[in-house]
Amino acid sequence: MNLITFMTFAILVITILTLVFGILAYFLYKVRESKKKVHVAEEGYEEILEKKGVPYLFLKQVRIDDGTPR
Amino acid sequence: MPFAIILLLLSLTYLAFINLTELYTIFQLIDNVFVSIAVILIVIFTSLVILRYLILMFFSIFRVGLKTEAESRKKAFHSHLKVSIIVPAYNEEVVIGRSIVSLLHQTYPNLEVIVVDDGSKDHTYRLAKRYESQRVRVLTKPNGGKSRAINFGIEHSSGDLIMVVDADSRLNDDAVALMVQYFDDPGIGAVAGSVYVVNQHNSITRLQALEYIEGLNMVRNGQSFLKLVNIIPGPIGMFRIEALRKVGLYDHDTFAEDCDVTLKLLAAGYAVDFESDAVAYTEAPEHLLDLIKQRYRWTRGILQAIRKHRGYLVRTQGRPSMTFVLWYMLFESVFWPFMDIFATVFLLYITLVTGVNSLLFFWWSLFTILDLAGALYCVLITKEKLSLVFYAILYRLYFIGIINLAKIFATIEEWMGVGMTWGKLDRKGRI
Numbered sequence: 001m002n003l004i005t006f007m008t009f010a011i012l013v014i015t016i017l018t019l020v021f022g023i024l025a026y027f028l029y030k031v032r033e034s035k036k037k038v039h040v041a042e043e044g045y046e047e048i049l050e051k052k053g054v055p056y057l058f059l060k061q062v063r064i065d066d067g068t069p070r
Numbered sequence: 071m072p073f074a075i076i077l078l079l080l081s082l083t084y085l086a087f088i089n090l091t092e093l094y095t096i097f098q099l100i101d102n103v104f105v106s107i108a109v110i111l112i113v114i115f116t117s118l119v120i121l122r123y124l125i126l127m128f129f130s131i132f133r134v135g136l137k138t139e140a141e142s143r144k145k146a147f148h149s150h151l152k153v154s155i156i157v158p159a160y161n162e163e164v165v166i167g168r169s170i171v172s173l174l175h176q177t178y179p180n181l182e183v184i185v186v187d188d189g190s191k192d193h194t195y196r197l198a199k200r201y202e203s204q205r206v207r208v209l210t211k212p213n214g215g216k217s218r219a220i221n222f223g224i225e226h227s228s229g230d231l232i233m234v235v236d237a238d239s240r241l242n243d244d245a246v247a248l249m250v251q252y253f254d255d256p257g258i259g260a261v262a263g264s265v266y267v268v269n270q271h272n273s274i275t276r277l278q279a280l281e282y283i284e285g286l287n288m289v290r291n292g293q294s295f296l297k298l299v300n301i302i303p304g305p306i307g308m309f310r311i312e313a314l315r316k317v318g319l320y321d322h323d324t325f326a327e328d329c330d331v332t333l334k335l336l337a338a339g340y341a342v343d344f345e346s347d348a349v350a351y352t353e354a355p356e357h358l359l360d361l362i363k364q365r366y367r368w369t370r371g372i373l374q375a376i377r378k379h380r381g382y383l384v385r386t387q388g389r390p391s392m393t394f395v396l397w398y399m400l401f402e403s404v405f406w407p408f409m410d411i412f413a414t415v416f417l418l419y420i421t422l423v424t425g426v427n428s429l430l431f432f433w434w435s436l437f438t439i440l441d442l443a444g445a446l447y448c449v450l451i452t453k454e455k456l457s458l459v460f461y462a463i464l465y466r467l468y469f470i471g472i473i474n475l476a477k478i479f480a481t482i483e484e485w486m487g488v489g490m491t492w493g494k495l496d497r498k499g500r501i
Contacts, residue, residue, distance in 0.1 A: 008430050014468060015430070022476070025358055026479050
């Protein structure tokens, strides 16, 4: 196998992987965004107060993804 | 270095010749109408891309050459023109302080800073208020989007020139002074500045850094040779207030308000220039999904802006330059990503059908050499690290494929009218 054939084969494999990964990444992004929307919809403060029938909500600090406290 | 660029351009010519020969062989070998059409399309597309690179590079070289010593000496203060810097901010508590401080360090004396808190849910307003002084005003309004926040700031401003700066950006100290000098020419409606990636921590941000310097120093410098810069970037742009008022300030109907307002200015007959030494340092997305999110919004926003001005695509309406700009944008945002992926899939097919055909390698090499030449030229005329040039190989190997796929999906969704939101990115506070 000469160098050009080897390089062609390598690029062939990388290109196929990139195309598959690119499509997957896009749908992962869509799934993440749709999850975020659901999350935001559940976060309405007054709605939760009304639903729970309590005057206050006690919030707990959690860590998400990158470790930044929110 | 110039020798390296010439060497790369010679390799480019050689590879273009090999690619043409190989494509012609396929054209003759496979007797199929679809393959023939695909080969013709790929030849046209590749020629257009090479032409685009070469023309922009030559325009850029001319433009850099025109910035003579005399022109740099022109960097005197024009204190009679007051500059109002508008900083729209939504949930920017991590970066707002540093952004305001960089504006207060500007060497241009006659300016005011107006921070518009667009109904942030975090402490942006409270933190910005700490910097309030004679030169800095902090306003707040209910959340309504970036374009409304900018217009709100403009309505409360008193400057002859409006500068819009993103809250996640930090300017170099002479950015305002450098940009103001362009407004001596009454035909200039706006001036764009350079945007550099500040958080070059991983391969994704370094690839974006390379993309930014190529986009700025080749594309925008090239466009500014004709005074037809098509996008004033969000992190740094300056406008003549009369020009903005003439075109009705920012509109709220696209997700790329900076592109839309630039097109409105070009359509109104104003020239749009570029100052490469006025620099804004900004945070680029550090994760792939955030990058896809950003490019998705940019693509759809640009398509929305093109659609608004689509009348110019078929009729020049007395502005042939506007027609040229719109076709150029359509090529870059739609045709290029589609054709790139189409050509890649076609070459994969050919490679698999004919055994391991070397055309795939030569085609990839052609574009990589083109990217390397562009990257080397851009690194030469900027202070960016030489190591960025080598990222041009990774750029062509996988990065641009993933980005182009996201652009294609965004284009299809825009065409189908799928709903979308702004998609704000989380800041890491690296400016």
